[in-house]
Amino acid sequence: MHDVSAHRLSVAPMMDWTDRHCRVFHRQMTRRAMLYTEMMTAPAIVHGPKPRLLDFSAVEHPIALQLGGSDPTELAQAVRIAEPWGYDEINLNCGCPSDRVQSGCFGAVLMERPALVADCVRAMQGETDIPVTVKCRIGVDEQDPETILPAFIETLAGAGVRHIIVHARKAWLQGLSPKENREIPPLDHDLVIRMKQRFPELTICINGGITSLSQAQALLDQGLDGVMLGRAAYHDPASVLIGADALWGDAFAPDALAVIDAMRPYIADHLAQGGRLHQITRHMLGLFQGKPGARGWRRVLSEQASRDGAGLDVIDRALAERHARAA
Template sequence: MCQVRGVTEDYKNKKVKLAVAPMMDWTDRHCRAFHRHLSRNALLYTEMVTTGAVIHGDRDHLLGFSDIEHPVAFQLGGSDPADMVAASKIVEDYGYDEVNINVGCPSDRVQSGSFGACLMQEPQLVADCVAAMKAAVEIPVTVKCRLAVDDQDPEEALDVMADAVFSEGTDALWVHARKAWLKGLSPKENRDIPPLDYDRVRRLKARFPDRFIGINGGITTLDETEGLLADLDGVMLGRAAYHTPEILGEVDRRVYGEVCDDISPWKAVEAYLPYLQSRMEQGVKLPHMTRHMLGLFHGRPGARSWRRILTVETIKPGAGLDVVYQALEAVRPRDVSDEDIAPDIAEKTAEETAA
């Protein structure tokens, strides 16, 4: 069994190595619970939530999470130091392991609210937020930023931001290695334009050898992850972790060096089933949870049927775990022993076939 360490201690000892990025509409509590069954060590992030929503909204809905998700970080969107402090205290009281400041999202929504990537133009304001939050909470306060925005020079802009937030004690700086464009490109176009610049993040790390600097953006494999970790402290996976979550099943062994078996897709599903059942009993609709598993068997025989069954059958009235077992039968390998899949699942899928 791989041991889970506290994230606060991990940052102090530079042992946070891999995180799953905050992704709007994707990394909700059900997604995080599923990802946790693939890796016991990866740091998981919430979707970005604004300070106003945290302070005035339905907190249980916006901040509720399961104990199994630890270590889990909460990403805040905001720029007013007083509001950031108030929201951070709420986040800490809810039991999160970290609070992260969003200085990277380029959407119209964050621009109108004066937070996200536009804060690259106000490094001192970000530093003020870090200072105020560090004085108010005991959990790590981190920042996730871009190389620069619009016509800013990435060499200067990133250095100025890093100088500002590190001077106020941020526990980590995660850098999305692409400039954000607030004008002229849509957020979707900005996913690929302009090009990624990993070397710029490496140069920043050379300036701050004793500070935690992690990288995000376009990383799709653990081979890439291991290469980047030779120079940087952490790697943050985004769409690769969501669309092909099987990659997370090797993280504990390959990235964290744990002596443990990789988590197969079948074993991850088996571990996730009690969560599905429990949440359905609380009124959560099955497709709200199974949608995060659609890419699990990507590239394997039967993956298309797996996706179709989970997409079509879960929305039907009365759909339950039997639909998940039906989908599993579609990807059940014929040349693998039941023990390698997971005994409980093997038995249940056999029952579904017989029925």
């Protein structure tokens, strides 16, 4: 049974960041938050190395697979392929502004083609019993969000979508880089709150510019069903993920050292299979963000984790360096 409450807090899909190692690391800090894969394109899943793209650890549940694409048949095929992996949700990306994405006609450009999105969603739903959700922007380019967003949501609801995550910024498909698109278009949290009031029967979650648990709680208090954190969860994970389970009334809140200890067996297993330390520790650099000794921790991991043969002793050295600097 799908637990909608898992979306009270989620970590956004972030290209090159939220891979399986990152998600296992985040899971040591929160047992409840929904985790998302990086966006994977439907063609990559249909034609590419499936286990490498789709494998994840059981510890990562609840976990959503985010797909990019605009061909209903191909998206349905990708969902059919992914089905045996046992994801908890499939999410269609209608928010990514990258040029690479536009040329394939998916991501934010789909905000201009709601009927096509509805076709995509219906095709995806035909291949799975788990929820198919959509992540979108409030609009693109010259669109007026006040009219476009409710119409877009209404079209999705008509296609059977019950759950929408809204990144509360426009995407500018011309003239702004993907990075600028995450920072320059102004945030409009109030518009997303109004969408929840207008569509009370839908699960509406908000994304964009949320950097603290207190901010997340304030948005939940205004009636939204969930809050999705992106860069804050990556760059300063301890401050937004440790203690996040209190949003569910759960006291789970390990300290940063306990998180590292919980990662050790996972790292040892990865190394034993021929993996490299850096593939995991690159996601752990921000663990002590803003705390004494954080720079020492980051420096040792950055310099030593990618060396041949780097093992768990590098983590011990990084902790010792942090301790020495913090003393």
